[in-house]
Amino acid sequence: MKLTEQDERDWPLRLRAAYESDHGKIHVVEAMWACFDLPTLNYILLPSSWGNFMARSPSGLGRIGSGSLRVWRPLMYEWQHNGDLRRLGSQTELAWRFGTMLAGIALIAGDEGEKHFREYWEGAQKRAEMLLREHLTPQQLLDLEVRGHFFVRGEINKLYAIDPGNGFAICDHLTQEPTVSCCLHPEQWLPHDDVALATKLLLESGKSGEEEALSACRSYPVKGKQREATEDEFVAAALEIDMY
């Protein structure tokens, strides 16, 4: 079997090169995963998760089964006390899939592979964090430290909040409360801070950039946050735009 064109694009070149040169060619042919839910009153725990990898190496086709795969599994679903099952976001899932594939590759390659994996995974996150912080204003940096998200001004909507790893939200510009939650990220995994930076650049690039972001994202109204402005808020907003 050969790597498809999609595999060539998806598998990070730097990592693939390391495995091709040091360990012979290793191709991840298939990666699947499954998880069990254990509902409790307010949330779901994922007590077990495993992935099956089939990988081709010079010595033949190998399979890594459950118990031998080291993965981390964030909480993907949350079971509410009213019985609703809520999903925790596609960026998290994408990170898990990508990380699982890397972990599988590391397992095949042994100790060297694990070292490469750690360097690659952790290095990517650190570089992305540094790059994002370089491009935030002092206020945005402070908001990110304190609240976990930062704000960006727009033209179509006055205020957006960008939450690394969790998309962005349209906010009420007076109260800064999110009113519409939006998910937008590349199909292939990027570190969360890179996605946050890309979203910030897009939203700040002007009306056309905002339109692109709003038309491509998947949005979900935040419950209980939509309301009519009070008279005082209306007057304050009107004064802000010199209406009075």
Next chain:
Amino acid sequence: MGELRILNASGDEQLEWDPSDDKATKEAHERFKALRKEGYDAYEVVDAKSKKIERWDKKLGKVIMAPGARTSAQRKTGERPKAMAGGPVHGEVVRTGR
């Protein structure tokens, strides 16, 4: 010196070029074109302010290339395979208890 920062799975990739060096400038230009074709958007950052750019200019300063956004209709045609699109939203209810 011009600088191209490309957002990708390794965090970011950096490519610098000196406008007086034709070879380096050409390499950066080729990379810019290839990424634009893949669906990346380019932003020039000047004094903490960013501006989207469509065309290459060897006198550009700091440029960040990030995946562009596109709608689900564009996604199906495969025109911009690496672009950003929406997925399940944090907190989205996938099954109700009622």
